[in-house]
Amino acid sequence: MSETVEPSVAELEAFREEARRWLDENTPPKPDFKLPDSFLEVSSEEQFEHLRAWQRSVYDAGYLGMTWPSEFGGGGRQQIYQSIVNEEMADRNRPFMLNIVGLMWAGPVILKFGTQEQKKRYLAPLLRADEIWCQGFSEPENGSDLANVQTTAVRDGGDYVINGTKIWTSLGTQAHHMILLARTDPNAGSKYRGLTFFLAPVDGPDVEKRPIRKMTGEYGFNETHFRNARVPASCVLGEEGQGWAIAMATLAFERYAEGGQAGGLDMVQLRVAELVEMARECRRDGRPAIEDPIVREELVRLSVEERAIDMNDIRRNLPRLCRERPDAIGLMRKLVTSEFRRRMSRFAVSLQGEAAKLYIGDPAAVEDGDWQRHYMNAYSVTIGGGTSQIQMNILGERVLGLDKG
Amino acid sequence: MVTEVIAFNEEQELIASSALEFLRGRCSLDDVREWMETETGFDAELWREIGALGWLGMGIPEEFGGADMGTTEQVSVIEAMGRQMFGSPFLANSLAAELLNRSGSEAQKRRWLPGLASGETVGCVALGESAGSWDLSELTARAEIDRAQIRLEGEKCFVLDAQNADLFLVACSGRGEPAVVAVERSQLPEGALRSERIVDETRRSARLCLDGVTLPADALLPGGDAAALRRVQMLGALLVSAELAGATQGVFELTLEYLKTRVQFGKKIGGYQALKHPMVWIMVGIEHSRSLLYRAATLWDTGEDASEIETAVRMSKAQSGEACTHAVDRAIQFHGAFGFTWDCHAQLFFRRAQWAEYSFGDAAHHRRHLAGLLFGKPAA
Numbered sequence: 083m084s085e086t087v088e089p090s091v092a093e094l095e096a097f098r099e100e101a102r103r104w105l106d107e108n109t110p111p112k113p114d115f116k117l118p119d120s121f122l123e124v125s126s127e128e129q130f131e132h133l134r135a136w137q138r139s140v141y142d143a144g145y146l147g148m149t150w151p152s153e154f155g156g157g158g159r160q161q162i163y164q165s166i167v168n169e170e171m172a173d174r175n176r177p178f179m180l181n182i183v184g185l186m187w188a189g190p191v192i193l194k195f196g197t198q199e200q201k202k203r204y205l206a207p208l209l210r211a212d213e214i215w216c217q218g219f220s221e222p223e224n225g226s227d228l229a230n231v232q233t234t235a236v237r238d239g240g241d242y243v244i245n246g247t248k249i250w251t252s253l254g255t256q257a258h259h260m261i262l263l264a265r266t267d268p269n270a271g272s273k274y275r276g277l278t279f280f281l282a283p284v285d286g287p288d289v290e291k292r293p294i295r296k297m298t299g300e301y302g303f304n305e306t307h308f309r310n311a312r313v314p315a316s317c318v319l320g321e322e323g324q325g326w327a328i329a330m331a332t333l334a335f336e337r338y339a340e341g342g343q344a345g346g347l348d349m350v351q352l353r354v355a356e357l358v359e360m361a362r363e364c365r366r367d368g369r370p371a372i373e374d375p376i377v378r379e380e381l382v383r384l385s386v387e388e389r390a391i392d393m394n395d396i397r398r399n400l401p402r403l404c405r406e407r408p409d410a411i412g413l414m415r416k417l418v419t420s421e422f423r424r425r426m427s428r429f430a431v432s433l434q435g436e437a438a439k440l441y442i443g444d445p446a447a448v449e450d451g452d453w454q455r456h457y458m459n460a461y462s463v464t465i466g467g468g469t470s471q472i473q474m475n476i477l478g479e480r481v482l483g484l485d486k487g
Numbered sequence: 488m489v490t491e492v493i494a495f496n497e498e499q500e501l502i503a504s505s506a507l508e509f510l511r512g513r514c515s516l517d518d519v520r521e522w523m524e525t526e527t528g529f530d531a532e533l534w535r536e537i538g539a540l541g542w543l544g545m546g547i548p549e550e551f552g553g554a555d556m557g558t559t560e561q562v563s564v565i566e567a568m569g570r571q572m573f574g575s576p577f578l579a580n581s582l583a584a585e586l587l588n589r590s591g592s593e594a595q596k597r598r599w600l601p602g603l604a605s606g607e608t609v610g611c612v613a614l615g616e617s618a619g620s621w622d623l624s625e626l627t628a629r630a631e632i633d634r635a636q637i638r639l640e641g642e643k644c645f646v647l648d649a650q651n652a653d654l655f656l657v658a659c660s661g662r663g664e665p666a667v668v669a670v671e672r673s674q675l676p677e678g679a680l681r682s683e684r685i686v687d688e689t690r691r692s693a694r695l696c697l698d699g700v701t702l703p704a705d706a707l708l709p710g711g712d713a714a715a716l717r718r719v720q721m722l723g724a725l726l727v728s729a730e731l732a733g734a735t736q737g738v739f740e741l742t743l744e745y746l747k748t749r750v751q752f753g754k755k756i757g758g759y760q761a762l763k764h765p766m767v768w769i770m771v772g773i774e775h776s777r778s779l780l781y782r783a784a785t786l787w788d789t790g791e792d793a794s795e796i797e798t799a800v801r802m803s804k805a806q807s808g809e810a811c812t813h814a815v816d817r818a819i820q821f822h823g824a825f826g827f828t829w830d831c832h833a834q835l836f837f838r839r840a841q842w843a844e845y846s847f848g849d850a851a852h853h854r855r856h857l858a859g860l861l862f863g864k865p866a867a
């Protein structure tokens with residue numbers, strides 16, 4: 083942001099080389115406990131600490147938050163540098179970041195809507211994973227219909243008093259702060275009005291956290307109960323009543339429909355090349371599975387789609403080639419990549435033949451049963467962050483201009 | 488050297504947008520229906536105009552009257568054509584120009600390329616045969632080549648725009664190897680061409696009987712070998728995938744429009760998720776098609792690794808064929824009984840998609856080849 087000159091190709095190549103070297107020398111060895119598939123399933127203290135240390139070392143080396151202003155702990159550099167680091171991390175499947183809610187969703191909205199004080203207060207600790215963030219949007223009765231949130235925030239002197247229940251709060255157990263959507267005016271006339279966006283502390287005794295177990299047996303999200311929890315008015319992001327617009331901006335960052343995230347990976351990268359390797363090992367009718375025409379057909383289909391997704395990521399930055407529907411690729415990304423991940427992991431499991439039945443913990447499980455878990459955890463992305471069905475509604479209505487149902 | 492993954496500069500954008508604008512003004516679906524009923528299938532005046540615009544010579548070097556541009560430009564223009572359902576011998580002519588330019592002798596190029604570039608003469612390529620295979624390694628059409636002359640025998644099929652062509656570049660087997668000979672219309676005996684009835688009525692296609700055709704020895708293209716034929720087939724796949732990507736967008740817009748106007752049960756049918764959600768996936772299919780298409784065109788123009796180029800082209804054709812086939816299928820269904828009529832434009836796209844999917848290899852064919860390229864061949 084402070085730099086304005088276009089870096090030369092040579093500079094960028096040198097930078098890539100340097101980032102690569104740093105990653106090779108500083109990625110921690112695989113720990114002797116199992117790491118989760120993403121920040122969503124952090125279930126134990128040791129997983130948490132391992133991932134926190136990794137995020138910290140990446141940040142301290144200058145490879146995280148590279149585009150954020152330096153006065154708030156960022157690097158003040160151009161996006162291309164962070165993109166290079168992200169690419170190198172993805173190519174080598176380096177561990178993902180821990181504090182994703184902060185880095186990718188809360189941070190960007192604070193940068194966009196926050197006061198100078200809020201940016202100073204929250205951004206640097208979030209980048210270092212000193213303070214962990216969670217998101218309090220969903221409620222037991224209001225998931226897809228997010229605008230209908232019923233958690234209330236009532237002004238009382240210099241504070242707001244919060245009451246209600248949030249659910250599916252990822253990283254809720256460890257979080258210090260929550261981006262919280264609550265109703266400050268129940269009589270605003272429309273469900274979209276009267277909502278306010280808080281940067282709420284959630285590490286006090288007036289917030290009760292109850293872990294929820296996932297289908298994989300892992301933990302990682304919570305029920306979060308607010309009982310007369312006090313939040314200082316200085317924690318309102320934007321204006322009172324502006325909550326819906328800020329929540330929508332948050333979702334655009336969360337779905338990568340808009341750029342500005344701090345960078346790094348948010349989950350284990352799965353590539354078709356890994357399935358191809360597995361298909362060379364697994365057997366079918368006395369031959370490697372890779373020789374089975376039906377296996378080949380599906381692997382090619384997946385390869386073509388993977389390439390298309392990669393090429394979309396390139397093309398979306400070339401406005402000349404996106405004139406017709408400038409937002410389409412960004413807005414469809416979450417739908418496309420999450421559904422792709424689910425289909426690909428399911429196929430990976432099927433490659434294993436009868437061994438597909440073995441799960442993590444069985445000594446004979448193929449690749450330690452990871453794909454069985456990837457398959458299940460794929461639903462966290464087809465449901466979390468707005469379900470695929472909701473993404474299709476958004477695309478159909480906003481991009482294609484079709485009527486609301 | 489660091490090359491761009493997808494290259495598309497301002498000039499190329501200008502060509503793409505002006506092509507679309509021009510065709511929007513000059514080629515409506517009603518025009519297409521009118522031309523469809525004529526013998527040639529296209530409007531001669533419009534053909535001259537696109538010649539004057541320089542589109543016909545895009546792939547031809549300047550010294551032979553062309554504009555010496557890349558495939559990226561051709562792809563942009565063809566995408567616009569696909570969208571407007573523009574027929575014409577453009578595709579046939581472009582492939583003939585490429586084959587001649589790559590494989591022809593200096594004299595052959597000098598003789599024919601300027602005409603192909605201006606539109607005065609129309610070229611076509613005769614590749615396919617009755618077996619319907621996209622593999623040209625077992626050609627049955629034969630050229631008996633001796634010092635003085637070449638005698639042809641056998642039959643070519645699916646010769647795109649043969650009825651409109653003045654020059655035929657014919658793939659045949661000569662001296663046991665694939666060969667290409669140039670045949671002028673005047674060298675064909677009476678009745679050598681028999682029109683095929685093809686599903687896409689905006690196109691012209693014919694069988695070409697070679698029996699009795701005798702040519703001077705210099706009709707043989709010196710570089711017209713198996714590799715040249717594979718190359719022109721690949722280019723065909725790339726150009727047709729541009730046409731498919733355009734057609735998918737065209738039929739998508741047609742359907743979208745209907746979903747925004749037709750009312751049932753008191754509301755616009757586009758509000759129903761059973762229609763809305765599939766439309767989203769059709770849009771995704773178009774975005775995928777375009778990204779793979781522009782990548783393939785970029786590699787065709789700048790790539791160095793042959794198998795990388797081939798992979799990109801095959802991916803592009805497989806993707807855009809499948810996406811278009813799906814889009815036209817839903818277009819018929821989502822228009823209800825009207826969609827099943829002759830008068831609904833959806834059928835034009837449906838038939839075009841059928842034609843295009845089976846030209847230069849369908850999706851399954853390309854996926855089979857991609858498997859070899861990506862994973863290696865299975866052990867015997």
Ligand SMILES: Cc1cc2nc3c(=O)[nH]c(=O)nc-3n(C[C@H](O)[C@H](O)[C@H](O)COP(=O)(O)OP(=O)(O)OC[C@H]3O[C@@H](n4cnc5c(N)ncnc54)[C@H](O)[C@@H]3O)c2cc1C
Pocket residue numbers: 122216217218219220221222223224225226227249250251252253303461462463465466467468469470471472475760
């Ligand atoms: C792993 C994971 C982590 C999560 N983390 C967080 C978090 O940190 N913070 C947070 O606030 N939330 C979080 N969520 C919650 C997530 O945002 C919601 O689950 C999601 O928005 C859907 O809400 P719901 O679960 O109540 O399902 P519902 O809204 O009840 O939906 C049930 C089904 O109905 C479909 N449906 C609903 N409405 C429509 C419609 N209009 N049209 C078509 N279909 C419809 C849905 O697609 C779904 O299939 C997380 C979820 C998961 C799975």
